[in-house]
Structures are given as C-alpha cells and as structure tokens.
Amino acid sequence: MSEAGDFIDATLQRESSWQRAEAEQDRFGPGLSVYGASVGAVRGTVRDALRRYRELDRDGLTALSSELWAVPVFERRLAAVVLLQSALRHLDNSDLTRIEGFLRGAHLPDLADPLAVDVVGPLIAGLGGQARTRSEAVLDRWLRDPDPWLRRAALLAPLRELRKGAGDWARFRRRAALANGTADSRPDGGAAEIVRAAVERVEREAGGEA
Structure with missing residues (x-):
C-alpha cells in the first residue's frame, strides 16, 4: 500500500466506533466490512491526506482512489469517492x-x-x-x-x-x-x-x- 493509502486507512481505523460499526454492518450486509468511522471523519481524513501529500498529481490521485476502493471496507471506498470529488479539476472523460x-x-x-x-x-x-x-x-x-x-x-x-x-x-x-x-x-x-x-x-x- 502507498504511504498516502496507509495514512488514510490508519486514520479511519483510529476514528472508528464499534457501536457505529455494528449498526452499519447490519445495514450494509456481509459483503462489505465497516470500520465505524463517521462520514465527517472520512471527509476530514481525505482533506488531511491531501494537505500531507501535496505532491500527488492526477495519476497519483486516481491511483490512490483505486487503491482505497480495492479493499471492500465502506469507509475506504467512501474515501475513494471523496478523493475523486476533491480531484475533479484533474479528471476528464x-x-x-x-x-x-x-x-x-x-x-x-x-x-x-x-x-x-x-x-x-x-x-x-x-x-x-x-x-x-x-x-x-x-x-x-x-x-x-x-x-x-x-x-x-x-x-x-x-x-x-x-x-x-x-x-x-x-x-x-x-x-x-x-x-x-x-x-x-x-x-x-x-x-x-x-x-x-x-x-x-x-x-x-x-x-x-x-
């Protein structure tokens, strides 16, 4: 995993709540794991990562989104979505x-x-x-x-x-x-x-x- 990917994953796990994880796991079903981090925590983590890894260019941002999505954890996949939202100006068809x-x-x-x-x-x-x-x-x-x-x-x-x-x-x-x-x-x-x-x-x- 990349350094940026490690940072995001570790931060999301630190922001987790077992109560939220239990409730969300019931809602999402067995095909997707849940850490139990809030949507706000996911957005904040991506924002912090972008400040921390300013060298990420278009290729780096899109590769990081794929890296996050590759593991079936809800918060990682939501972080990939938020990352793409943040990178819109770099994206094309x-x-x-x-x-x-x-x-x-x-x-x-x-x-x-x-x-x-x-x-x-x-x-x-x-x-x-x-x-x-x-x-x-x-x-x-x-x-x-x-x-x-x-x-x-x-x-x-x-x-x-x-x-x-x-x-x-x-x-x-x-x-x-x-x-x-x-x-x-x-x-x-x-x-x-x-x-x-x-x-x-x-x-x-x-x-x-x-």
Missing part, C-alpha cells in the same frame, strides 16, 4: 472507465449515488466538444447495461445541473424511459426498484419539469 468499475462494485446508494451526483455529473458538466460528446455516449451505454447501478448512475449524473435549471430535461426523460425499459425486461424486481428510485430522486429534488 477517460476517467469514466475507472469510475464505471467502482459503480459496478458499489451495490449501495451510499457509494453509488455520490459517485454519480458529485463526481460523474460535475465531471461531464465541465467538459466541452468531443470530450463531452464521448462522455454522454458513455452514459447512454450505461443505460443499456444489465447492471442496475450503472443505469442508476446515468440517471443521477445530471442531478446537479437539473437542480440549477441548467440541465436537459428532455434528455433525462428519454434516458429514464430507456433505463426503466431495460429494468422491466429483467425478472429481478430489485433491479427495477434501484432504477426507479433514481428517477424519483431526480424528479423530487430538481422539480420534475416537463
């Missing part, structure tokens, strides 16, 4: 491949939703020209993927823009119809609900404009 891998392993709104809303959405909103076109094509591909968490992410990605009145509601409606159609074709009702919940969140938080 080529980073969507890495983020896609994270989304496929997220399996929780607590991880998938901030990746979509606070990383994918702002990343794409900051692009222009061919880079923007290619990134929108990636979202369209996600909408057709069997993985419901990718479909959910594609729908949640424009939430910030839609909240501000700057998003494309017509595109969102088309994507919602496509994502729901893909979900409805599968026998797994849970997958359909994962997608429907994303549509409902966007309409609730952004006003559901026609």
Whole structure:
C-alpha cells in the first residue's frame, strides 16, 4: 500500500466506533466490512491526506482512489469517492472507465449515488466538444447495461445541473424511459426498484419539469 493509502486507512481505523460499526454492518450486509468511522471523519481524513501529500498529481490521485476502493471496507471506498470529488479539476472523460468499475462494485446508494451526483455529473458538466460528446455516449451505454447501478448512475449524473435549471430535461426523460425499459425486461424486481428510485430522486429534488 502507498504511504498516502496507509495514512488514510490508519486514520479511519483510529476514528472508528464499534457501536457505529455494528449498526452499519447490519445495514450494509456481509459483503462489505465497516470500520465505524463517521462520514465527517472520512471527509476530514481525505482533506488531511491531501494537505500531507501535496505532491500527488492526477495519476497519483486516481491511483490512490483505486487503491482505497480495492479493499471492500465502506469507509475506504467512501474515501475513494471523496478523493475523486476533491480531484475533479484533474479528471476528464477517460476517467469514466475507472469510475464505471467502482459503480459496478458499489451495490449501495451510499457509494453509488455520490459517485454519480458529485463526481460523474460535475465531471461531464465541465467538459466541452468531443470530450463531452464521448462522455454522454458513455452514459447512454450505461443505460443499456444489465447492471442496475450503472443505469442508476446515468440517471443521477445530471442531478446537479437539473437542480440549477441548467440541465436537459428532455434528455433525462428519454434516458429514464430507456433505463426503466431495460429494468422491466429483467425478472429481478430489485433491479427495477434501484432504477426507479433514481428517477424519483431526480424528479423530487430538481422539480420534475416537463
């Protein structure tokens, strides 16, 4: 593990609470370990790490996010998300491949939703020209993927823009119809609900404009 990765992991463990870990473990299930650190502690730890390891460049930041995500511990994976949020100015459409891998392993709104809303959405909103076109094509591909968490992410990605009145509601409606159609074709009702919940969140938080 890198020095920065060691620092983040050790700090998160020091910030842990067995009571919180026990409660969160019941909520998340057996596929993901939990240290028991608060969301505030995760954000503070990443902030401290960025101050401590100022030499981290784009490659170092993205590699660190992958290093943190690789171990199935909730706080480590949330730290990877927060790290990407902090590194947005360094990211471009080529980073969507890495983020896609994270989304496929997220399996929780607590991880998938901030990746979509606070990383994918702002990343794409900051692009222009061919880079923007290619990134929108990636979202369209996600909408057709069997993985419901990718479909959910594609729908949640424009939430910030839609909240501000700057998003494309017509595109969102088309994507919602496509994502729901893909979900409805599968026998797994849970997958359909994962997608429907994303549509409902966007309409609730952004006003559901026609």
